[in-house]
Every structure is written in C-alpha cells, then in structure tokens.
Amino acid sequence: MPLTIRSKCWVEQDGALVLSDWRVDLLAAVDELGSLSAAAERFEVAYRVAWGKIKEIEGRLGYPLLVGHSGGAGGGGTELTPAARDLVARYNRFRAGLAELIEQRFHQEFDV
Numbered sequence: 852m853p854l855t856i857r858s859k860c861w862v863e864q865d866g867a868l869v870l871s872d873w874r875v876d877l878l879a880a881v882d883e884l885g886s887l888s889a890a891a892e893r894f895e896v897a898y899r900v901a902w903g904k905i906k907e908i909e910g911r912l913g914y915p916l917l918v919g920h921s922g923g924a925g926g927g928g929t930e931l932t933p934a935a936r937d938l939v940a941r942y943n944r945f946r947a948g949l950a951e952l953i954e955q956r957f958h959q960e961f962d963v
Contacts, residue, residue: 856957869911875942885928
C-alpha cells in the first residue's frame, strides 16, 4: 500500500484560532444555503456554536462576515458580506495551492 500525505493548516492571531478549513467551509455553506441555521445543520452543530465561531472570526479580523435579512414571504436569511466572500475565495485558493506544494514536496522526499 503506497504512502499518502495528509496535512492540516489553520490561521492564528496571537495564538488564537482565526481561520481553519472547518470555519471557512461553514462560511461557504452559509453562502450556498443562504442561512446560518441551515449551514449549522449541515455541519451537525448547534446554531449557537456556528454563530459563536463566526463571531470569533469577526472579532479577530475586525469586520463583519454576515448580513442577516428578516421576515418577508420567503422568511429571513443570511448572506456573506463581500469581504467574507473574498476571504473564502482567498483561503480556498491558498488551501489548494498549499495542498499542491505539500504533495510535490512529499513525492520529492519519499520518492512515491
């Protein structure tokens, strides 16, 4: 069975977690589903937990990530701010590029 490489990366500020794959994927799910509640359900966490993680990121970065819309015929909803969409896109590009580099380096060192 051949060797495979696995890695995890996250972004901290002053030793505190700011961004991780999970947190960015949660934001992407909010963008896709139009609802923090639906995104929390998809990730099988309580709404309060999802909300808390978003607030932690906002507190560290210093800008809002979500805009809520209330009521109406279709009910309320939540969408990402333009800054949050940009953050998700940049993190995902970083994540993909890092995975490529790690894979290349692994193959160089382990000749697989």
